[in-house]
Amino acid sequence: MRDFPVRNCCAVPATFPGRGFRTLGVCHAGQMTDNGVMNWLDEVKWDEQGLVPVIAQEHGSKDVLMFAWMNREALARTAELRRAVYYSRSRGKLWFKGEESGHVQIVHDIRLDCDNDVVLLEVTQTGHEPGIACHTGRHSCFFKRHDNDTWLTVEPVLKDPASIYK
Numbered sequence: 637m638r639d640f641p642v643r644n645c646c647a648v649p650a651t652f653p654g655r656g657f658r659t660l661g662v663c664h665a666g667q668m669t670d671n672g673v674m675n676w677l678d679e680v681k682w683d684e685q686g687l688v689p690v691i692a693q694e695h696g697s698k699d700v701l702m703f704a705w706m707n708r709e710a711l712a713r714t715a716e717l718r719r720a721v722y723y724s725r726s727r728g729k730l731w732f733k734g735e736e737s738g739h740v741q742i743v744h745d746i747r748l749d750c751d752n753d754v755v756l757l758e759v760t761q762t763g764h765e766p767g768i769a770c771h772t773g774r775h776s777c778f779f780k781r782h783d784n785d786t787w788l789t790v791e792p793v794l795k796d797p798a799s800i801y802k
Contacts (some may be wrong), residue, residue: 679752681753709723718742764795
């Protein structure tokens with residue numbers, strides 16, 4: 637299995653055998669498994685609903701594409717599949733990014749912030765060139781910029797959402 641990086645911003649090398657993943661960091665104590673190895677998912681500080689906020693950042697440009705949530709299963713599946721899987725709070729289920737739109741996010745890197753309570757995914761947005769991450773048909777969900785006490789739309793619609801979600 638390929639070595640897939642899962643990184644924490646506080647760099648202390650550690651390896652978790654049996655999963656094919658490598659992490660570069662442990663800031664806070666996690667729980668040990670039966671064989672004495674820390675489970676990397678136990679290091680995440682999940683909120684009261686069992687969720688963690690996630691930021692998707694474009695590989696290469698480093699553009700922030702979107703914000704979403706993950707539960708434990710979504711994060712585990714993301715690491716396993718190397719494609720973004722989120723948790724939809726409105727639908728109460730896993731949301732495989734691109735399952736309806738075809739705009740899949742291929743995951744290059746997973747990082748955990750120094751407080752262990754925010755996940756950063758470095759992704760390649762597929763399905764359209766340039767990549768569409770937002771349900772509005774834009775490259776990024778962050779297409780509004782504050783300017784003189786108003787919000788300006790600064791990114792064009794790349795594809796009509798009605799043609800994306802049939």
